[in-house]
Every structure is written in C-alpha cells, then in structure tokens.
Amino acid sequence: MGKYIGESIPRMESFEKVTGTARYVHDMALPGMLYARILTSPHAHARIVNIDVSKAEKLPGVKAVLVGSELPYKLGLYLVDKDILAKGKVRYQGEAVAAVAAVSEEVAQEAIDLIDVEYDVLPAVFDPVKAIEGDAPLVHEDLGSYDYMKGVFHPVPNTNIANHFKLRKGDVEKGFKGSQHIIENQFTMPQVGHSPMETHGVIAEWLPGGRINIYTSAQSPFAVRNLMSVAFNIPHSKIHVVVPYVGGGFGGKAGIHLEPLAACLSKKAGGRPVKIVARREEEFNTIPCRQGLVARIKTGVSKEGRIMAQEITYYWDAGAYADYGVNIGRASGYSGAGPYDIENIKLDSYTVYTNHPFGTAYRGFGHVEFFWAVERQMDIIARELGIDPYEFRMKNLLKPGSITITGEKIRENTGRVDKCLKMAAEEIGWGKKKTEAERIKELKEGRVTGRGIAVLHKAPAMPTFTSSSAVIKFNEDGSVNITTSGVDYGQGTYTALAQIAAEVLKMPLEKVNVVWESDTDTGPYDWQTVASRFLLMGGNAVINAALDLIEQMKEVASAVLRAPKEELEIGDEKIYIRHNPDEFLTYRQVAMGYCYPNGNAIGGPLIGRGKYIAQGLTNLDPETGQGLPALDWTYGAHGVEVEIDIKTGEINIKKIVSVFDVGKVINRILCEGQVTGGVVQGVGTALYEGYVYSPDGRLLNNSFTDYKIPTAMDIPEKVKPLFVETPQLDGPFGARGVAEHPMISVNSAIGNAIYDALGIDIMDLPITSERVWRAIQDKKTV
Ligand code: SMO
The missing domain is CATH 3.90.1170.50 (Aldehyde oxidase/xanthine dehydrogenase, a/b hammerhead)
Known part of the structure; x- marks a missing residue:
C-alpha cells in the first residue's frame, strides 16, 4: 500500500471548526x-x-x-x-x-x-404492545391507502400497525421440541433523542418564479430535494438544496424535517427567505427521535449449548408517524437475531403507531435497541446452561460456511465476528475469575467489579437505487478538487476520501481539496450519508473518478509524448513513459497547457454505484424474509469492565474494548475517533438516556437539565478501539463501514457486566444508578 491508506491524518476541517469559521445554517442569513x-x-x-x-x-x-x-x-x-x-x-x-x-x-x-x-x-395510546390490541384508540383512521414502495411496507388496515415484517426459516416448533432448555424473556428500551450539537435548521425561499432554494442542516441535499419534489409535485430541476457544514446528524437529519414548512411560509410571504431553527426543547418534542422497543425472545437450546430455535417479537414504538420506523422494523427483522447460526427461526417485527413523538433513523437503525435484548438473552441462556457466555457465543456465532437467518451463505471474505469477540475477550481479561478473597474485599469496600461481552453486526439498510458519485477536477496548477454530495457531518469521511484520491492519483494530500458544501445544482448525485455507507460507496466513487482522470491524462500525454497509452505511468505528480522516465508531463502541464486552452478541464465524472450490483438485494420474500438483504455486513464485539458502588448504584465504566472487522482501516485516528464517539453515545443510551412521560403523554425531560447525555465526566476511563481487517472484496482498498456499529451492543455488554458484578439481571434501559440501587435493595444478594 502507498503513502496514505491506513495513516492517522488529522481531519481537514479541524481549524475551521475549532476557530468558529466553519459556516453552518445556524450562522447564515440572507437579505x-x-x-x-x-x-x-x-x-x-x-x-x-x-x-x-x-x-x-x-x-x-x-x-x-x-x-x-x-x-x-x-x-x-x-x-x-x-x-x-x-x-x-x-x-x-x-x-x-x-x-x-x-x-x-x-x-x-x-x-x-x-x-x-x-x-x-x-383517548391516547402509548404502549406499542397495547396499541395493537383490538380496542386501542387508532392513531391514524385512514391507514393502508399510502402503500408507497411497491407493497414492500405493509400497514395493516384499521390497526396501529404501520408495518409487519416477517421472517420464517426452518420449523420453530420442531426446534423447541428438540431443545433441552427453553428460555423466554422480555427486554425494553425507551425512546431516545439524537442530541446533535447543532439542532435542525433551515432557510428556504420559494421564489415567485416557482424555484425553491433551500439551505439546510441535513444528511443529504439530494434526499431533501427528492422528498420535497414528491411532496409538492415539482420537478427536481426547480428545487435547489445546499448543505453546508452540519453539526451532527446521527440519523436524525436523514429525510426532511423543517424544510417543507419553511418553504410554504416563504411562499406565503411572497418569496422572502424564511429561517427556522429548532429550539432545544423542539429538538426533543417536535423533531423525531429513536424509537422505543419492547422485545420478547424465546430461545430453545440443546444440552450442548447449540441454539435450536428462536421466536422473536419486536414491538417498535414508532410514535405518531412512520417516517423511517417502518424500514427500521424491517432492517431489524432481517438482522434481528444477531450474528448467530440458527436453523429454526420465527421473527415478527411490528412497527406500531402510538401517541408519542415519532421515531426515525438513529445511529444503528434499530440495532442498538434489539441487540440490548439479543445480547442480554445470550448471557442469560449461557448462565442457565452453566456454560461460559464466551464459549456459548463461540459455539453459535456465524463462521465461514454458516447460513444466516435470511439464507445467505457466509463467505471467507465476509467479516469475522468470532475474531472480533476473541480479541475483545482477550483484551478485557475475560476468564480471569475473582478469587474469594478479592470478592470479599470488594464487598467490604462497597465497590464491586464485573466484566461483560457482547457481539453485534449491521448491514447498510439501503434500497437498491442508492448510489454515490464523485467528480474530480484538475485545477490549473495540477491540484485537484473533489466534489461529492455525500455529507460529512462530523465523521471525517472527507479526509478519508482525500486520502483515497491522493493514493490513487499518486499526488500529495495537500493538493487534494474536498469541496465542503453539498449542492444539488452543481454536485454529483449521492443518495444519503446514512447506514455507514459513505466511505464504502463514496470511496469507490472517488477511486473510479480518479481512475477516469488518469485515463484522460494518459490520452493527452500519449498525444504530446507520442507514446502509446499502455506505456505511460503516473507517479510523483507526473505522467511519464515507462521505459524513458525523463520523458514526462507534470500534472500541472497536463491541466494548464493542454486542457484549459482547449476549454476542456480534465475531470472524471463518476460513475454511479461504485462496483456494486445492488439489484434485488433488498427484495426479501415478503412471507419468509429470505433473500439477500444487504451489500455487506460489519461485525464487531465489545468487552467492558464496570465497577459498581453498592451503596449508591453508581456505575463506573473502567474499560471498554471495541473490536470491528472494518476490512481495511483507511485513516486510523478517524476510525478510532468514530469508535470512541459511538461507544460514548452507546454509554449514554445504556446508562442515562430515555424519554420520560407524564401519564397523559407529555415529555417531561425535554432539556439538557432533565435529559442527561454523557459529558466528559461520564466517558469511560479507557476506550480501546481495535480492528480486524478481513478485506471486503469490493470495498475501497477493502474497507467497509463502521459509523453506526460502535454504538450497538454497548448497552448489553454493560448489562452483562452488571450481572457479573452483582448477580442482578437488568431487563430495561436505561440502567440508571437509581434502577441499579433499587435492584440491589430488592434482591439483597450482594
Ligand atoms: S441510522 Mo442512519 O442515518 O442510517
């Protein structure tokens, strides 16, 4: 590999961000x-x-x-x-x-x-389980008439069920009959807010001539344009969307939010620009959040510890509107049993309307919620069998050759969840049992330690039409500008794309610029920055654009140097004849001397969906959920060590090890940053966060005074990101996504560690100190 792939290169926009010169919608004003x-x-x-x-x-x-x-x-x-x-x-x-x-x-x-x-x-309904009972008040009276994605999503008429995803494989009844133990549990997670640093904000002008201009804090200008176009029945060509710097999204800025309202107000005000910025309490109350979940899991296991059958029901609290909720219900259906090899499975995932604020995408797209259930259940089963939770998982995890619950065969080059778990377990000191003396000492001091592990997986939940593209354009001096319409709202992906371009074009990173503003009028198409897909798809687009650029340079150089294209090489910002390296043109010469005078700026337009053939990938059989759900899967595992103060229930996370099979690390420091951020956000939903309501459905904790997110004080003493690198065959340099994954299963690993410390099973999130303290009082086993 060359100079840049795998390096820890600081993000390009750091100076602008720390000096306050980066421009966000919140900063903008129009005449x-x-x-x-x-x-x-x-x-x-x-x-x-x-x-x-x-x-x-x-x-x-x-x-x-x-x-x-x-x-x-x-x-x-x-x-x-x-x-x-x-x-x-x-x-x-x-x-x-x-x-x-x-x-x-x-x-x-x-x-x-x-x-x-x-x-x-x-009368209102708030509990998703009660909401699907026959006598529940209907949130929508007219369901069923808006089936949009060709019948893929199924509202059930005259119920609160916005979608019912079914997965059927093998024969669960037979599997349960052949089981030695059957273990059934219920787990819950409340709704959670995204808490981006920058709340939702938009400026829109609906000009009298009919064109709409929008500046918005969103995860994709093209998604906003498309949804506006559908809503108002206006062609894309009449809608212009610009996304400047964005201060965090986490899924909450996917889709559209305040844009249509701002546009309608502008229209009524004669086309003057209108700005709406959500106040923090509106960010909680009005803007959608993470869905809540009630999860019921029944698992049958053999004496030897093999999972024989599993029956899962997920009840998603979608709130008042479906938004992404229906697709979350689906995605968490086809991956909703975890990365395990299970022959007989029956899974029902209900997306349910309630009178809560509505749910949307949030980092992990449902997986943070259901992995709380799945990975707690695995520990509980292992205990019941008297098998070590690590051994139990190893017996049942997907390995090359296994078949997933959707019927996909795991290949050699698929990521390796078993390797991730092994690394996490080793690093956390798994298996080191406390001596009796240590146990007594801990109890005397009132601070008890425990360890927990959990695995996870997630695939990009993307419709088949999603793609990324990039344009690389030579400047007159031979430096390059990359335009991509994927939005980097804090991940650092633009820096990684610049590294990829510099690597392929064999030029210094300092001469590669990624244009920050994403603009539907001037930028190439990109679906959305969601689903951990931007590096994977955008990275491939940049590679293809760079290769196209090289081809075009070779055509120019071939004519000038009078050498066949096949004999030309690039390196060191030059294009030269392989057997006679003294014969060369510099990139600058190619750009300035030969192209601009002809009115032809060299630039590779690119080329759709990268190398993927996505056809049919999300076309799962509607009755059984069998098929290929996704392009790729990223697997991972967490190991945690906690210390609990038994007098107060306070939980101190001493260490979290997080291992992901990312295929190939493109930028180590940013990859580690992504993991650390995800883990801290995972700690937030594990220990502190959750919407709390009055009995009549008023959100009581809609401010940062009452809704606690992790602060510097709550960050675990040690977060250790580690990477397995099983290359993704068709990823850029073998890479796959890791944006959402670090947040998933942090909650379950902590829950498992709490059992290890206290012998107490926590089934409901968040695991507040109060909840732990009450459990200690009730149980008095410690
Ligand atoms: S939860 Mo995301 O924006 O796919």
Whole structure:
C-alpha cells in the first residue's frame, strides 16, 4: 500500500471548526430574511376544533401565518402519513399546529402566543404492545391507502400497525421440541433523542418564479430535494438544496424535517427567505427521535449449548408517524437475531403507531435497541446452561460456511465476528475469575467489579437505487478538487476520501481539496450519508473518478509524448513513459497547457454505484424474509469492565474494548475517533438516556437539565478501539463501514457486566444508578 491508506491524518476541517469559521445554517442569513416560530400541540391526542389566527395576523412585523388546512401536501418516506402542520387532529404532544414568519424571531414568537387553538382531547395510546390490541384508540383512521414502495411496507388496515415484517426459516416448533432448555424473556428500551450539537435548521425561499432554494442542516441535499419534489409535485430541476457544514446528524437529519414548512411560509410571504431553527426543547418534542422497543425472545437450546430455535417479537414504538420506523422494523427483522447460526427461526417485527413523538433513523437503525435484548438473552441462556457466555457465543456465532437467518451463505471474505469477540475477550481479561478473597474485599469496600461481552453486526439498510458519485477536477496548477454530495457531518469521511484520491492519483494530500458544501445544482448525485455507507460507496466513487482522470491524462500525454497509452505511468505528480522516465508531463502541464486552452478541464465524472450490483438485494420474500438483504455486513464485539458502588448504584465504566472487522482501516485516528464517539453515545443510551412521560403523554425531560447525555465526566476511563481487517472484496482498498456499529451492543455488554458484578439481571434501559440501587435493595444478594 502507498503513502496514505491506513495513516492517522488529522481531519481537514479541524481549524475551521475549532476557530468558529466553519459556516453552518445556524450562522447564515440572507437579505430580507424572515424568522419563523411554530406553535406545537400541548396534547398527545386531540381533535382540533378551531384555530383562530386573527390576532397573530394583525401583529406588526408578521409576514405569514400558516395552519394545516391551507396546505394540501402530504409527507412521508415509506408511508405517506404526515401533514406539514397538523390537520384535523394532533397525534403527539409537540406536533406543529401553526407557524408564523416575521421580521424577527421575537415578533414571530409574540404572534405564536396570540394564536388560539381549541382542542377536544381524545383517548391516547402509548404502549406499542397495547396499541395493537383490538380496542386501542387508532392513531391514524385512514391507514393502508399510502402503500408507497411497491407493497414492500405493509400497514395493516384499521390497526396501529404501520408495518409487519416477517421472517420464517426452518420449523420453530420442531426446534423447541428438540431443545433441552427453553428460555423466554422480555427486554425494553425507551425512546431516545439524537442530541446533535447543532439542532435542525433551515432557510428556504420559494421564489415567485416557482424555484425553491433551500439551505439546510441535513444528511443529504439530494434526499431533501427528492422528498420535497414528491411532496409538492415539482420537478427536481426547480428545487435547489445546499448543505453546508452540519453539526451532527446521527440519523436524525436523514429525510426532511423543517424544510417543507419553511418553504410554504416563504411562499406565503411572497418569496422572502424564511429561517427556522429548532429550539432545544423542539429538538426533543417536535423533531423525531429513536424509537422505543419492547422485545420478547424465546430461545430453545440443546444440552450442548447449540441454539435450536428462536421466536422473536419486536414491538417498535414508532410514535405518531412512520417516517423511517417502518424500514427500521424491517432492517431489524432481517438482522434481528444477531450474528448467530440458527436453523429454526420465527421473527415478527411490528412497527406500531402510538401517541408519542415519532421515531426515525438513529445511529444503528434499530440495532442498538434489539441487540440490548439479543445480547442480554445470550448471557442469560449461557448462565442457565452453566456454560461460559464466551464459549456459548463461540459455539453459535456465524463462521465461514454458516447460513444466516435470511439464507445467505457466509463467505471467507465476509467479516469475522468470532475474531472480533476473541480479541475483545482477550483484551478485557475475560476468564480471569475473582478469587474469594478479592470478592470479599470488594464487598467490604462497597465497590464491586464485573466484566461483560457482547457481539453485534449491521448491514447498510439501503434500497437498491442508492448510489454515490464523485467528480474530480484538475485545477490549473495540477491540484485537484473533489466534489461529492455525500455529507460529512462530523465523521471525517472527507479526509478519508482525500486520502483515497491522493493514493490513487499518486499526488500529495495537500493538493487534494474536498469541496465542503453539498449542492444539488452543481454536485454529483449521492443518495444519503446514512447506514455507514459513505466511505464504502463514496470511496469507490472517488477511486473510479480518479481512475477516469488518469485515463484522460494518459490520452493527452500519449498525444504530446507520442507514446502509446499502455506505456505511460503516473507517479510523483507526473505522467511519464515507462521505459524513458525523463520523458514526462507534470500534472500541472497536463491541466494548464493542454486542457484549459482547449476549454476542456480534465475531470472524471463518476460513475454511479461504485462496483456494486445492488439489484434485488433488498427484495426479501415478503412471507419468509429470505433473500439477500444487504451489500455487506460489519461485525464487531465489545468487552467492558464496570465497577459498581453498592451503596449508591453508581456505575463506573473502567474499560471498554471495541473490536470491528472494518476490512481495511483507511485513516486510523478517524476510525478510532468514530469508535470512541459511538461507544460514548452507546454509554449514554445504556446508562442515562430515555424519554420520560407524564401519564397523559407529555415529555417531561425535554432539556439538557432533565435529559442527561454523557459529558466528559461520564466517558469511560479507557476506550480501546481495535480492528480486524478481513478485506471486503469490493470495498475501497477493502474497507467497509463502521459509523453506526460502535454504538450497538454497548448497552448489553454493560448489562452483562452488571450481572457479573452483582448477580442482578437488568431487563430495561436505561440502567440508571437509581434502577441499579433499587435492584440491589430488592434482591439483597450482594
Ligand atoms: S441510522 Mo442512519 O442515518 O442510517
């Protein structure tokens, strides 16, 4: 390998970010810009009897007031079930009901306070298990009429079931009959907020000529453009979306959010630009969150510790609208039993409407939630059998030759989950048992330690039409600019793409620039930065664009140097004749001397979906869920050591080892950074985070005072990222994605370590100190 692949190169934009010069939507203002505020519902479920906006409209400085009944558009990703502003009824507390654009945010807020809404409160439903019972109030009365993705998503009419994903393999009844032990448990996880540093923000102008300009904090300009186009029935050519720097997304900025509302306000205000920025409490209440989950798992195992059968039901608390929830239900269906070799399986994954704020994508796309259940269950089973949890997993994990639950055969070059687990276990000191003396000493001191392990996997949950592209353009001096419309919202992927380009083009990294602003008018197509796919797909696009650029250079050089293309080589920013290296052109000469004068800037346009043939990959059989669900899988494992103060229940994470088979590390420091960030976010959902509601469905902890995310104080003493490198055949330099994975299974590894320390099984997240303390009081086994 050359100079750059695998190196720890600091991210390119660090200086701009730490000096405050990086420009975010929050920083931007356009001439004549108006500021918008929204009025949200105080009720979880209520009919809107009347909205009186007359006083608001008369307030000086108010330029537009909007209510739902004025807007004939419908929104939705897979099920089109949402209005821009609530119409007829509200379905969650925090739902936007009316909006005002005015000359200042203060005036807009004053106008909002003058709007009177009369509600008729309706019975509500909050528990996804209760919500699918026959007598539950319906969140949507008209389900079933918006089946969008060719029947792939199935709302069940006259129920709250937005989607039912089924996986069937083998014969579970037979498997249970042949089992020595049958172990059944329920695990839960609450809804969780993304908490990006930059809340959602957008500036939109709907120009009188019909064109819409949007500057937004989103995960993809093209996804925003497409969803706007679908919602308003306007061609892509009339919509322009720009995404500048983005301060974190984590899945919460996939899709569209405030963009349609800002555009409609602008239209009503005669085309003046309108800015909406979500306040922190709106980021919790109004903007979607991670779905909650109730998971029931029944596992049959043989005496020897082989899993014979498994029956799983996932009840997803999707909240009031389906958004990504239906696809999360699906993705967590086809990967929802973990990376295990299980012959007989029956899995049902229900995405259920409730009167909670609605759920969307969040780092891990469902896997953080269900792996809490799967990987806790594995430890509980191992204990029941009297087998070491590590040995039990090793007996059942997928290995080359095994068949996955969707019927895919594991190949030699697939990532290796067993290797990840082995490395994590070794590094955490697995198997080192406490002596009786140590145990007594710990109890005396009141601080008990324990170790836990957990594995994970995830594949990119992507429809087949997803692709990335890149354009590499020579500047006149032979340096290059890369345009890609994938959004780097903090991962460091642009730096990795620059490394890949410098490597392939054999030129210094300093001469490679990745253009930061993603723009649908000028940028090449990219689906979205989601699903840990950007390095994999964008990296391939950059490689292909660089190869195309080299081909074009060779054509020029062949004519100038009078040598056949096949005899030309590149290196050291030159293109030369292999057998006569003194005969060369520099990149600068190629760029300036031969191309620009002819009006022909060399630049490789690229070339769709990289090397993948994605056809049919997400076309699983609707009755059995069998088929090829994804392009690739990234596997991993965590090992943790915790220390618990038995007087307070306080959990101190002393060490987390996280191992991932990333295929090939492109940039070590950024890869480690990605893992460390994911692990800390995983610790947050494991120990602290979760939406808490009043009985009538009001979110009680919608601020960082009441909703605790990890701070510097809560970061584990040691986070150790390690990598296995089984090359992905068709990944860039063999790499595969690792963006979401570090967050998955952190919760279960911690839960398992708590059992190891205290002999207490925690089944519900978050594992707060209070929960642990109460469990200690109840159990008194320690
Ligand atoms: S959870 Mo992500 O933005 O695929």
